[in-house]
Amino acid sequence: xxxxxxxxxxxxxxxxxxxxxxxxxxxxxxxxxxxxxxxxxxxxxxxxxxxxxxxxxxxxxxxxxxxxxxxxxxxxxxxxxxxxxxxxxxxxxxxxxxxxxxxxxxxxxxxxxxxxxxxxxxxxxxxxxxxxxxxxxxxxxxxxxxxxxxxxxxxxxxxxxxxxxxxxxxxxxxxxxxxxxxxxxxxxxxxxxxxx
Numbered sequence: 001x002x003x004x005x006x007x008x009x010x011x012x013x014x015x016x017x018x019x020x021x022x023x024x025x026x027x028x029x030x031x032x033x034x035x036x037x038x039x040x041x042x043x044x045x046x047x048x049x050x051x052x053x054x055x056x057x058x059x060x061x062x063x064x065x066x067x068x069x070x071x072x073x074x075x076x077x078x079x080x081x082x083x084x085x086x087x088x089x090x091x092x093x094x095x096x097x098x099x100x101x102x103x104x105x106x107x108x109x110x111x112x113x114x115x116x117x118x119x120x121x122x123x124x125x126x127x128x129x130x131x132x133x134x135x136x137x138x139x140x141x142x143x144x145x146x147x148x149x150x151x152x153x154x155x156x157x158x159x160x161x162x163x164x165x166x167x168x169x170x171x172x173x174x175x176x177x178x179x180x181x182x183x184x185x186x187x188x189x190x191x192x193x194x195x196x
Contacts, residue, residue, distance in 0.1 A: 037066035039191045041171035041184075043089060048174075050084035052077055055127040056116040056160050059136050061147060067184040068146040070164065074116045075179045082176040084115030087183070093163040095132055097156035102133050106148035106165025110172065114162075114181060118155035128160070136162065145187045146170060 054076040062069040077083045090111045093102040118128035130137050130152035141147045149165030164185070172185040 035065045037186065037188075037191055038173070041173045041186060043169055043171050045086070045088035046172075046174050047086050048082060048084050050082050050115060052081045052083060052115070053121055053158055054083065054116055055120050056114060056118050056155075057127050059128070059139060059150075059162065061139050061141065061144070061150070063144055064184070067186045068144050070112075070147070070150070070162075070183045070185075072112075072114055072116070072162075072181040072183075073179060074114070074181055077116075077176060077181070078178045079176050083181050085174060085181060086113040087111070087172070087174055089169055093151070093153055093161075095154045095156070096159060096161050097154065098132075100132070102151055102153045102163055104149050104151050104163045104165040106167060108166045108169040110164040110166060110183075110185070111153075112162040112164065112183065114160050115158060116160055116181075117158045118160045121158065128155075146185045 054074050056072055056074055058073040060071045060073070062071070072083070074083045088111055090109050093104055093109060093111055094100060095102060096113070118130065119126050132152060132154040134152055136150040136152055139150050141150060146167050147164060148167055149163075151163045151165070153161035153163050155161070166185060170186050171189060172183060174181065174183045176182070
């Protein structure tokens, strides 16, 4: 029964004059776009001395066409009153204070120390609930091009230490916005990327 109804339906469609374009004539996909990426960041250590001791409250990540981003929320900081920091590529990470090793995956490791405790200096109450050696809470790096691992190393004497495992040693930049410290790590050393 099904064969008999399928044939008349095909004849009805053919008789309406409706033309169906062959798949070979389908429109070609648009050409890939070229994105101009920032250059000149480099991979040398970055340091900023500041004593604006505000607590770290959260760490977030994001993906962009040219770089992966990590954002450290430090309420009360700004470009005029920044959080101090020390960033550098290292071969291994050890916790400040204890000297305990922190295992980090990836082809390169960026050690981040921010002058912002993970606790309220006035009360001692925890403001960023993380555990030394563990992945950063709430951070999922699935699908990231540069970031491979993100670990909490600890908070000691007003400084919080994080470790980023990266695909390779790549250029990065760091800058302060209102209430947050931003670190961007490039996907490549090139100025232009082809994006599909």
